[in-house]
Amino acid sequence: MARRTVGFYGPRRLNLGSRMPIDFVPSAATLLAFTGASFLLAITPGPDMGLMLARTLAGGRRAGFATVAGCSVGVVIHALLAGLGLSALLAASTTAFTAAKIVGAIYLLWLAWQSLRHGSSFHVTPDDGKSKNAFAVFLTGLGINLTNPKVVLFFVTFLPQFVEPTDPHAAGKMVFLGVWFLLVGVPVASVIVLTAERFTASMRRSKRMMRAFDLGFAGVMGGFALRLLLTQGR
Structure with a gap:
């Protein structure tokens, strides 16, 4: 037995006879677009990347991977909070959800402008050189990720545009996309x-590469902002 559902990229079929709950899984087209966007954002230099590199250069690969683990746990927490919080907002008021998306679009445009005006935020701050416990490094990565307001705003603006406001499974899909990210x-x-x-040496040496990252980041953020604005009221 199958039924038709309408997603962001059009109608698709769900097999209701399957034992696996797949309502929280976005369409293949949505997932492909999200994967491409996530990859571009992952390779764009930023504060998290700078922290990972600084810890790796000071404490070796073990410290680097501990930092990655800490930031990753922070991402999961942000994804859960964003999914549940935005779905609650949607349930309370479609108008409020639309307003949140407009504010999100403005924020993304601001990020694009900042990238073009001030350049990349890639900085590797020298470490004090002291040996640190891997768990302490993990907690540092987690703490910095959780307390970074830009990360919170990013998830609030990034995830909703890959989910239809009228989708009854919006919360599950946003959490799924957060984990996929x-x-x-x-x-x-x-x-x-x-x-x-x-x-690190390559990034510091090549100004053209850094500018290419800046332009790419600005283009992605600007495209997301326009997409948010153009999908209002659907």
Whole structure:
């Protein structure tokens, strides 16, 4: 038995006879678009990348991977809070949800403008050189990720545009996409940790590469903002 559902990219069929609950899984087209966007964001230099590199260069790969683990747990927590919080807002008021998306679009446009105006936020702050326990490094990565307001705003603005406001499974899909974002980002972060010295030297040496990242980041953020604005009222 199957029924038709309407997602962001059009109608699709769900097999109701399956024992696996797949209502929280986005359509293949949505997942493909989200994967591409997540990959672009994962390779774009930023504060988290700078922290991973600094810890790796100071304490070795073990410290680097501990930082990745801490940031990853923070991402999962943000994804859960964003999914549940936005779904609650949607249930309370569609108008409020639409207003939140408009504010999100403005925020994304601001990020794009900041990237073009001030350049990349890639900075590797020198560590004090002291040996640190891996768990302490993990907690540092987790704490920095959880207390970063930009991460909170990012999830509040990034996830909703891949889910229809009228979708009864919006919360599950946003949580799923948050975890998927992590699955895309962790392999990228792992490669960066494994090649920390060469990666850092290359990024510092090539101004063209840094500018290319800036332009790419601005383009992605601007595209997301326009998408949010154009989908209002659907």
